Amino acid sequence: MNERQYEEKHLAQTISLIENEDEMLKNQQKELQKTMQNQLKEVTGNTINTATEESFYESVVEYRQHEHELTLRYQTAEAKEKRMNTLQTMAQTPYFARIDFKEEQETAETLYLGIASLRDKKDDTIIIDWRAPIANLYYEGELGEAYYSANKETFTVDLLLKRQFKIQKGQLLSMVDTSEMINDDFLLDILDETSSPQMKNIVSTIQKAQNRIIRDTTSKYMVIEGIAGSGKTSALLQRIAFLLYHHRNWLDVDQVLLFSPNHLFSDYISMVLPSLGESEVPTQTFTTFLQKLVPNYTIRNAAQEEEQFLSGQDNPIQKLKNGLTVLNQIQPYVASITHFGPIFRDLKINGQTYIKKEQIRKWYKQTNSTLPLYQRIQLLQTKLAKKVSGLQKDEAKKSWVRERAAEKIDDIYENNPDLDDSEEKEKQITKQVKQDLVKKKFHPLTRQVSNYRFINFAKQYVHFLKQLSENTLEEYGISAEKWEKSIQTIRQQMKNKEILQEDALLYFSLLKNIYPVNAEQKARFIFIDEMQDFPPAQAALLKQLFPRASMTLCGDLNQKVFGNETIVNSIDELFNGEEVTRYQLTTSYRSTEEITAFANQFLSQEDQVQTTARNGKKPLIVNSAFQRQAVDWLENDLLDETKQKAQWRTAIIGKTTQECNELYTLLSESTKENSQLITSENEFMKRSIVIIPAYLAKGLEFDRVYAWHVGENFSADDQLIFYTIATRAMHELNVIAFGQNSPLLENIDPKTYQQKDLMAEI
Numbered sequence: 001m002n003e004r005q006y007e008e009k010h011l012a013q014t015i016s017l018i019e020n021e022d023e024m025l026k027n028q029q030k031e032l033q034k035t036m037q038n039q040l041k042e043v044t045g046n047t048i049n050t051a052t053e054e055s056f057y058e059s060v061v062e063y064r065q066h067e068h069e070l071t072l073r074y075q076t077a078e079a080k081e082k083r084m085n086t087l088q089t090m091a092q093t094p095y096f097a098r099i100d101f102k103e104e105q106e107t108a109e110t111l112y113l114g115i116a117s118l119r120d121k122k123d124d125t126i127i128i129d130w131r132a133p134i135a136n137l138y139y140e141g142e143l144g145e146a147y148y149s150a151n152k153e154t155f156t157v158d159l160l161l162k163r164q165f166k167i168q169k170g171q172l173l174s175m176v177d178t179s180e181m182i183n184d185d186f187l188l189d190i191l192d193e194t195s196s197p198q199m200k201n202i203v204s205t206i207q208k209a210q211n212r213i214i215r216d217t218t219s220k221y222m223v224i225e226g227i228a229g230s231g232k233t234s235a236l237l238q239r240i241a242f243l244l245y246h247h248r249n250w251l252d253v254d255q256v257l258l259f260s261p262n263h264l265f266s267d268y269i270s271m272v273l274p275s276l277g278e279s280e281v282p283t284q285t286f287t288t289f290l291q292k293l294v295p296n297y298t299i300r301n302a303a304q305e306e307e308q309f310l311s312g313q314d315n316p317i318q319k320l321k322n323g324l325t326v327l328n329q330i331q332p333y334v335a336s337i338t339h340f341g342p343i344f345r346d347l348k349i350n351g352q353t354y355i356k357k358e359q360i361r362k363w364y365k366q367t368n369s370t371l372p373l374y375q376r377i378q379l380l381q382t383k384l385a386k387k388v389s390g391l392q393k394d395e396a397k398k399s400w401v402r403e404r405a406a407e408k409i410d411d412i413y414e415n416n417p418d419l420d421d422s423e424e425k426e427k428q429i430t431k432q433v434k435q436d437l438v439k440k441k442f443h444p445l446t447r448q449v450s451n452y453r454f455i456n457f458a459k460q461y462v463h464f465l466k467q468l469s470e471n472t473l474e475e476y477g478i479s480a481e482k483w484e485k486s487i488q489t490i491r492q493q494m495k496n497k498e499i500l501q502e503d504a505l506l507y508f509s510l511l512k513n514i515y516p517v518n519a520e521q522k523a524r525f526i527f528i529d530e531m532q533d534f535p536p537a538q539a540a541l542l543k544q545l546f547p548r549a550s551m552t553l554c555g556d557l558n559q560k561v562f563g564n565e566t567i568v569n570s571i572d573e574l575f576n577g578e579e580v581t582r583y584q585l586t587t588s589y590r591s592t593e594e595i596t597a598f599a600n601q602f603l604s605q606e607d608q609v610q611t612t613a614r615n616g617k618k619p620l621i622v623n624s625a626f627q628r629q630a631v632d633w634l635e636n637d638l639l640d641e642t643k644q645k646a647q648w649r650t651a652i653i654g655k656t657t658q659e660c661n662e663l664y665t666l667l668s669e670s671t672k673e674n675s676q677l678i679t680s681e682n683e684f685m686k687r688s689i690v691i692i693p694a695y696l697a698k699g700l701e702f703d704r705v706y707a708w709h710v711g712e713n714f715s716a717d718d719q720l721i722f723y724t725i726a727t728r729a730m731h732e733l734n735v736i737a738f739g740q741n742s743p744l745l746e747n748i749d750p751k752t753y754q755q756k757d758l759m760a761e762i
């Protein structure tokens with residue numbers, strides 16, 4: 001038997017083991033639904049009959065033992081369900097690599113690496129989880145002396161073999177032995193594959209630099225910077241899977257918060273964790289997160305709206321609020337109002353005042369003045385609750401209550417003829433009815449007290465904004481007049497129960513310092529993707545809310561598409577004095593060398609060394625005389641589907657939604673049928689050709705990209721937008737220009753692209 005035949009046989013045996021375990025768990029699930037007694041009787045019969053490979057179960061005893069071990073391992077129905085999902089994925093691709101090694105005097109061992117572990121009937125390990133410490137030998141070890149660490153100890157082994165497999169649908173397609181890193185051809189093979197509407201995992205080809213990020217369990221705060229397509233998102237998701245495994249004794253998916261820039265992107269990455277055998281971690285945008293904290297207002301996220309992204313103009317007020325300056329002033333502000341107390345409001349029912357704000361302030365002043373504001377407010381709340389209950393007692397004595405109660409009692413006795421009509425019973429019922437009547441009337445008041453609505457938060461927020469120093473405003477170039485005007489707008493918005501995201505954040509932070517807000521404290525790991533578009537104030541709030549949580553931030557300053565204040569420049573201030581581990585990823589796995597070289601010319605940052613993994617065609621710039629000619633060329637080119645291109649996913653990326661809409665109307669009916677216009681983050685990519693504006697395309701990737709209409713609409717300041725568009729392409733990039741020339745394309749090196757001049761063809 002040669003090596004290939006050996007591996008094929010091993011693969012078949014492994015798949016049968018997987019199927020057997022799956023079968024066994026399925027049966028266990030069924031049995032769980034029956035009674036304990038039936039279960040005991042039936043388990044043996046059922047499951048043994050279903051065993052497909054006779055030799056597998058040598059005896060009932062052995063089988064029962066194995067079953068017992070499985071039961072112990074996957075105790076709950078939920079764990080069984082999860083394991084069965086994993087087994088289904090494993091039945092297609094049980095493993096992707098094999099390592100052989102020898103530990104000191106021991107005999108050589110062979111381990112296969114997969115998305116989860118698998119044991120045979122003797123409980124011997126057949127497949128090891130890629131996240132197990134020893135699996136690191138595959139990602140980092142070289143043949144010969146190699147090391148791995150487990151439980152803070154380092155073990156030396158003699159690494160004898162590293163073999164990679166390509167297995168699909170249970171079939172061994174190829175295998176290759178490699179000495180050092182993951183074999184280049186193997187990686188290239190994977191990178192050459194066409195893209196898919198949903199991101200794939202990279203478990204079989206994780207690169208050394210990515211592996212360090214994924215397996216870092218010591219850094220509390222981590223910042224990953226890297227060029228477009230260097231696998232930041234991939235590493236981040238693999239890291240989540242790794243941490244869920246590493247901390248499996250206590251970490252649950254609901255303790256992981258994953259922030260993504262928009263819903264379209266969330267959908268794109270949603271299958272990665274399930275494909276690794278993990279439950280999906282619900283991805284959220286910061287807006288949806290904040291909305292839960294500020295439920296009384298509808299949050300508008302103008303920062304992510306297209307106009308702003310396109311105008312490229314900074315909105316100084318928004319910039320100021322999204323930075324750390326204003327947020328940092330909340331605590332001192334709250335300290336400054338503690339003596340006098342916050343702005344109170346009358347407690348009213350239907351316009352009638354029951355407790356005046358002046359009275360509330362008096363009671364506030366009686367609370368212990370050495371305590372911080374939020375504790376004094378808690379004491380005040382207790383006092384108010386008592387007062388409201390006193391008011392209720394007084395109310396119960398009023399004539400309307402007596403009259404309504406008498407009516408009710410008549411009704412009660414009429415409807416319940418058998419009811420005990422003794423004097424005592426009637427007295428008891430009357431008391432209850434009176435109480436209920438008063439309670440109902442006072443319900444709005446009790447709610448106001450329990451929700452701390454005796455404080456006028458909207459007014460307080462406005463007061464906070466008003467006292468911001470002129471110096472602070474000046475720093476951001478904001479005149480006092482402009483500031484005042486913006487405050488008026490906020491007032492109006494809040495009256496309409498609306499609030500801008502940057503205000504909602506500050507408003508919530510203010511609330512949090514005035515009374516004890518019950519925000520969920522569960523998060524232990526926070527992940528932020530595309531951090532270049534995540535303002536510092538947002539990260540700071542997360543840090544305040546979850547002080548124990550570890551944070552992983554990743555992004556690329558070069559793909560900053562919103563003209564906002566960015567976290568990247570505030571890292572030092574944000575993590576003031578705390579250690580932040582920084583990682584850099586400098587190889588692009590997405591785009592070919594040619595596309596990367598072309599796109600790099602639009603970078604504004606001082607750059608790191610960059611490498612790429614693959615080669616392809618140079619990007620093509622198509623110069624057309626007018627729009628119709630450009631559309632015709634585009635439609636023709638889309639039709640030209642050679643065999644390879646037939647499977648490709650294509651994006652036509654416009655600078656604006658408007659331009660995308662316009663292009664769509666110019667397309668022929670047949671092109672329209674085959675393509676999908678995406679203009680909102682709430683849509684999903686369904687077709688293989690999408691027409692999409694730049695700000696929605698960030699983070700996504702396509703086999704082929706057409707940058708639509710790169711003319712005078714792209715100014716010299718739009719470099720980063722253009723960079724983001726160009727780096728969405730994996731294999732082919734076309735830049736379609738018409739109208740006046742764009743200053744962007746003026747100074748680029750002619751050696752980095754090919755050109756097609758349609759004007760000459762007229």
Ligand SMILES: Nc1ncnc2c1ncn2[C@@H]1O[C@H](COP(=O)(O)OP(=O)(O)OP(=O)(O)O)[C@@H](O)[C@H]1O
Pocket residue numbers: 187190191200201202205206207210226227228229230231232233234235556559589590698699700701727
């Ligand atoms: N180690 C790897 N093995 C195979 N493919 C990889 C590897 N690392 C990254 N890739 C692939 O490269 C592409 C880009 O990865 P990813 O989207 O994670 O990069 P990114 O840095 O987040 O990009 P962007 O900055 O554009 O958002 C994906 O198709 C991903 O599968």
